[in-house]
Amino acid sequence: MKFKTPLHSGIFQKRYKRFFADIKMGEEIVVAHTANTGTMKTCLGEGWQAMMSYHDSPTRKLKYSFEMINNGKTWIGINTSLTNGLAIEAIQNGVIKELQGYKDLKPEAKIGQSRIDILLSNSPDEQCYVEVKNVTLIDDHGHALFPDAVTERGLKHLGELLELKKQGVRTVMLFVVQREDCHSFKVEQDIDPAYCKKLKEVINEGVEVLVYQCKLSPEEIIVHKKLSIV
Known part of the structure; x- marks a missing residue:
């Protein structure tokens, strides 16, 4: 995705009130909108190079969007609004x-009162629902980790995938890792034990889990390769 x-x-400089980041451009401090609602642990360091997109729209209060940051080893994609698009592009x-x-790909497919990120299908009897999550947290051993905060929404999505699977529908949990300084993936048990327990449950019931890593630059982000799960 270019x-x-x-x-x-x-x-x-700093992040505050969850959706705001101060970023210094020359002698000026601009406030950039931050779409990522997680803790962004291991993503933010004062003095790190940051990249922003500019949007000259009269309806926007903040003209800049915080897109990525560099920790000296890798660019880290922190704009979670791009994740579904990255997954769709990689599938296509x-x-x-x-x-x-x-044959068919439908974003934001409705199921009951909720939505699943991607529906792949050949016919009503041959479907695959894919839920997508963005990953930016890592540990000291080079493992990409999810989640970086307690996620009731993520827990709900796992339950929805499990219910579909019990109905005989193929379901996939896809984790998209937006940094290159990690070599494998594991669930962060200490931050959200309930999510970890539920993920193990749905895997045992046949929900598939895939992890793919992105290659990042200030020009583009592309889903690059599969990561192993430990």
Whole structure:
């Protein structure tokens, strides 16, 4: 996924009130909108290089969006609003091998009162529901981790995938890792034990789990390769 316009560079100062980040551009401090609602642990360091997109819209209070940051080893994609698009592009480009062979792809597919991120299908009897999660947390051993905060919404999504699976529908939990300084993936048990327990349950019931890592630059982010799960 290429960025539509060139990104603007600055130096990260701080994040506050969850959705705001102060980023220094030259002698000016600009406030950038931060779409990521997680804790963003291991993602933010004062003085790290940050990249922002600019949006000159009269309806926007904040003209800049916080897109990525560099810790000296890797760019880290922190704009979670891009994650579904990255997954869809990777499916359409054949990168995610396990999700090939479907004629139709529908984003934000409605099931009851909720929605699943992606529906792949050939017919009403041959469907695959895919829920997508963004991953930016890592540990000291090079494992990408999820979640980075307690996620009731994520827990709810696992339950929905499990119910579909019990109805005989193929279901997949897809984790998209937006950093390159990790070599494998595992569930963060200490932060959210309930999510970890539920994920193990749905795996045992046949829900598939896939983890794919992105390659990142200020010009584009692409889903690059599969990561192992430990």
